Amino acid sequence: MFAGHFGLAAGVRAKAPEVPLWALMLATQLLDVAFVPLLLTGAETMDDKGGSGYGELVIHADYSHSLLGALIIAFLAGLLAKRIWGGKAGRIIGAVVFSHWILDLVVHRADMPLLPGNLGDLPLLGFGAWRFEGASIALELILLAAGFVMYARSVLRKSSDGRGMNAAILSSAVLGTLLLFSLVTDVAGLF
Incomplete structure (x- = not known):
């Protein structure tokens, strides 16, 4: 779901132009950072028992991706x-940071704890959409496309008076290319 997070950030930027795009992109990946x-x-680990392709790594992010950990980082x-x-902007950034946990809940297999370090050995969460690679990729593509369309419409609308139209088109093209590149590298397991 690496790429899908970026799509969400682009869509939020369309609705919250007062927050810099770079900050939204960083916020949506802050749990991974x-x-x-x-x-x-060594506090958190990954293993490739299930394979090393798209969505196959088992991630033991018992602190950064626990529900409470995500809430603290978002706060x-x-x-x-x-x-x-x-x-x-603070509320928007906090919500975007936490959106990472919500999207990961959808795709991760049950490997996300409620409390840091899986304190109390409570059940792990995750709906496991990664088990269905095509559906998971489609979900990311939908997030990317929706975010891109929202972003592009927003910047093009702002420059509809003719001033800055070339910059708006270039900005949209660059963002679209980067979003697509993030999906390709995510699915191919390059990053």
Whole structure:
């Protein structure tokens, strides 16, 4: 679901132009950004028992992708965004950060704990859409396409008076290309 997160960020940007696109893109991946140092230190792990292709890795992100961990990261990111861009942007950034957990809940197999470190050994969550590769890829493609269309319409509408039309078209083309590239690399397992 790596690429689908970016599509959501592009769609949010269309409705919240006061929040920089880069901040939304980072926010939608912030749980994975937090996962990297935890993976490198061994606090969180991945295994390829199910394979190493699209959606086949089993991710043990017991801190960064726990429900409480995601809420804490979203809250902290929202507070930082509020200080920089104001209250509305803070709420938007916090919601976008947490959207990562919601989308991962749909695609992950049951490997997402409620509490950090799976404290209390509670049931793990995940609906497992990755087991159905075609459906999972279609879901990501829908998120990417919807986000791109919303973004492109937004920037083109703002420049409909003729000023900045070339920049709006270029901006939309670049974003569309990057979104498509993110899906191709995600599905191909390149990143």
